[in-house]
Amino acid sequence: MVSVLFPLTLQGVAVRRQGKRIIGPIDLVLNPQGPTIVIGPNGSGKTTLLRVMHGVERINAGSVSWAAQDRSKHAFVFQSPIVLRRSVAENLAYPLRLVRTPAAQIRETVAYWLDRIGLGSVQNSPATRLSGGERQKLAIARALVRKPDVLFLDEPCANLDGHATHEIETLLQEISAAGTQLVMATHDMGQARRLARDLVFVLDGKIHETGLASEKFAAPQTAALAAFLRGDIVR
């Protein structure tokens, strides 16, 4: 299923901070049919690119346009999300309260997501006491309670152990199959191979290569992507 929000078009986008180019110029059209994974070395501009797409990074040149303007259909999960100093359940209820969702619907939605992410037994505990993996699952669920069409994730499994990573990848595969479009940055090539339908390779703040993940992994078009996939240091 393709969201009506797409295609997303970036034309000549550049981000500069204090005289330094962070990304750009970037021309990119995204019209994904499945998870889009953004890969690239640390510092290549993956996070900035995601923030630009989400509309929260100031651009210094170019334009970003979606097929539809409804930003309530976007959500973003950060690498190190803040959980509110409230219970686990209240963290899930928070985005729904912001839009004055009826109490019964909040209870029902929170119960569903608590069950879905396996945190029902700690629903009344302070969220700040959760483990890293549990916090990340909570952050993803919190981003999903309002049923976004598009979910951006910035390295959601960084610093997590294998078990937590597996749980989160399973959750992401399920929500993708249910129709939420995922756009995710990772430097974990194993994770990219497991999740990606489309691949965007970012190098030195520019789109170096993009296309179907299966084709890019099998036959990269550029020496830089080939080297990156081999695990070489690429600058």
Add this chain to the structure above:
Amino acid sequence: MKRLLTTVAMLLWAQTSGAEEMRMAVTTSFDNSGLADVLLPAIKADLDLDVRLLVVGTGQALRLGEAGDVDAVLVHSKAAEEEFVAAGHGTHRREIMYNDFVFVGPKADPAAIVDAASAADAVQRIEAAQAPFVSRGDDSGTHKAEQKIWASAGLDIAGFGDWYRPVGAGMGAALNTASGMNAYIVSDRASWLNFGNKGDLALLYSGDPALFNQYALLPVNPDKNDSIRNDLAVKLEAWLTSPRAAALINGYKINGEALFVFNATP
């Protein structure tokens, strides 16, 4: 009036290090201005303090403070801030800096607000022309300021037609929507100057004293919960009111134009 779904973008800037860490709720206009990019690294360097930002509208920022989810709030809506302190949610209110709100709109200016005599006159002209107008619609300081202007002009937004479009989004996103629709919008000057997707929009009206925009810091009352780091909020306040902060704030310019004026008193 078509009401778009409201949303609040809660964005986090995360740094992980051995430094102490506090949370501050700030307005999207402050974030969109780019000033945080200058101040946060300096705070880290000077105080060894990571300030994690929750970027929301003023109304939501104050509610996060009320719930004890953050250690301090940096917002721009004086009446709401004074209520916050009076209700015991904040220890006090400290003015830090100011800029102003401006009217942005299509260069063709179909409502002719470039000739407006006041901010109230500008919105009367927009209403008379039924010209597309994008509102933040998110209970932010900018949204509250815009509502105040409509009210001062004797106009009730409840009766407006589809030309009035509340988007329930932060300043950058709302400006993007206005750019896409070629619509009028009220923005803080800093966000407008720092906005890169201007399209066919231009700054059309500013200068009415009613458009003054004061930013203030409110440390959250530490009695709310044991997690609140009032000590760090106090440390941050001392830095934000220091000559070092004054130099950085006054020196932050885009195309030679200052975005904020430091006005904290010792």
